[in-house]
Amino acid sequence: MQVRRCAVVFVEPRERLDFDLARLVSGGTGVETVLEWIALAAHLDDELLLCADEMQALGTMSPEKWVDLDSIADPAHLRVLQGLLGKGLLISDAGAQGDVRRRDEDVRASHWRGISAALHRHTRWRGIDTLEAEQRFGRESDRPFLDRLGAPEAPVRERVEPGRRIALGKAADSGLEALIRQRVTCRNWDTTRPLSTEDFATTLYRTFGARATSDEPGITVMKRAVPSAGGLHPTEAYLLVQNVEGVRPGLYHYHPIDHALEPLAEVAPEDSEALALRLVAGQRHFMKAHVVIVLASRFRRTFWKYRNHAKAYRAVILDAGHLSQTLYLAAAERGLAAFITAAVNERDIEEIFGLDPMLEGVLAVSGFGWRGEFVDEVEFDPLGSVWPNGGGMKKVE
Ligand SMILES: Cc1cc2nc3c(=O)[nH]c(=O)nc-3n(C[C@H](O)[C@H](O)[C@H](O)COP(=O)(O)O)c2cc1C
Incomplete structure (x- = not known):
């Protein structure tokens, strides 16, 4: 089977907070910081968690040149590549990946700029209820908006003193x-x-x-x-x-x-x-x-x-x-x-x-x-x- 990397993928080093009740019970705050690699591909809706080996292997694969998986001698490396294939970040020529290959081909054929493609794919919502989100924001604190967010930027960027401004006539x-x-x-x-x-x-x-x-x-x-x-x-x-x-x-x-x-x-x-x-x-x-x-x-x-x-x-x-x-x-x-x-x-x-x-x-x-x-x-x-x-x-x- 031949594989190559998908057309567009960005990897974000992300930090998130993880809560664990057991850690809380054993005396800590229960909160731990977790660092992880997240892959954002232009042909896949899901954000994908990568291990360090997958992250490394992704960089060795060309989005253009096909590689025969049978030619990979190192079994550990082969397992990593198969993992990437399973996640849809490598594309196979064998057609067993559902419509992953078609979606990757669509990205290629549409002449997307890579960073724009990833931005577009990964800023789409499904099933969001903004009213519910607003109510949650309200429930989290009863402090007024200004207290919680601080003052916004001024409405106008003023570059000179008022006296130096050249007044313009009113529009009829x-x-x-x-x-x-x-x-x-x-x-x-x-x-x-x-x-x-x-x-x-x-x-x-x-x-x-x-x-x-x-x-x-x-x-x-x-x-x-x-x-x-x-x-x-x-x-x-x-x-x-x-x-x-x-x-x-x-x-x-x-x-x-x-x-x-x-x-x-x-x-x-x-x-x-x-x-x-x-x-x-x-x-x-x-x-x-x-x-x-x-x-x-x-x-x-x-x-x-x-x-x-x-x-x-x-x-x-x-x-x-x-x-x-x-x-x-x-x-x-x-x-x-x-x-x-x-x-x-x-x-x-x-x-x-x-x-x-x-x-x-x-x-x-x-x-x-x-x-x-x-x-x-x-x-x-x-x-x-x-x-x-x-x-x-x-x-x-
Ligand atoms: C890009 C854009 C996104 C907006 N999104 C929302 C929205 O999600 N909900 C809403 O009620 N109004 C939305 N608005 C309308 C603005 O809230 C509105 O333009 C603003 O309050 C000023 O009011 P005006 O359009 O009557 O001058 C949006 C406007 C723009 C240009």
Whole structure:
């Protein structure tokens, strides 16, 4: 059998605290510091504990050149290599590793920069409930936030004395300024008022729709409302439609060139909010949004040009940011409200929409709809643009 190292693996020397009741009973604190090697591979979801021999052996294996295991004379070394094979860090040509080899091939074929690939794979959540985490944080101590964390960084980095600042004229009011004032992240939804088909379609078009396409032989690029590295627009919009006139509740993909919905699965209305809650990691204030949108990047589209590139992953994340802000403004123009969150269960979303994390990775979840009449969940509206009481925040003069 031939083996080689997987395409991308980073090893982190990690220190953790280990609690043992027996040590406590025998007179100590019960807590011991444990040092360990943790392997983070771009094709595997699990973090893997390595022994020192495995760590050493990993460094002797090429990710390109295949080695015949029968040619390894030292039985101890062979056992270590077989251990690495069992963990999926060595790839075999024999096909007995489930889909480990296919996943490694996908990483290779996608032109990921190694460190970006490991970062993306190992920062995804499954089944996280942020509400539960917040409650636990609250239970751990009743000291106020400021006491526990200390003061945050100042809101502005001031580089010169106030007297040396060159005052700039106020910007005149404009349509854009009015929209910007209306942009308040929404956490309260009016579920009694469905979104009209026109509001739904227009907001999607403004944000994600292609205004035009241009073709060089073999390369089609879109003109969208937002800029995109290389003009490649890798970000896809996957929708959970909950409350839109004329659109059955369910999962859809938005086709930006045809400006059309691609139906993926129906969702029973009674199951929809629980599904939304899974996407947004238990954030109840987003689960009733009329439309929930997963922003997922088809990495190969951007990495086709920016191969193994130090900036490419940053570029696709920026893409999602541009789309989110455009969604906020497009919604505001129609009197609607929007949100974005990075606290999302990527691994659940991949399962729900059938996405491979290294080929079409989830970057954020946003959404839009009608804002509700009452503030149950706090919104940040110091200008009083959408709530008459303004939330009591100080206005910047
Ligand atoms: C990258 C990013 C992640 C965010 N994640 C969350 C989140 O997890 N939960 C949430 O309620 N709001 C989230 N927000 C919204 C911010 O809390 C919000 O923008 C901030 O409170 C300022 O309010 P404003 O958007 O109304 O100006 C996020 C915003 C951004 C840009």
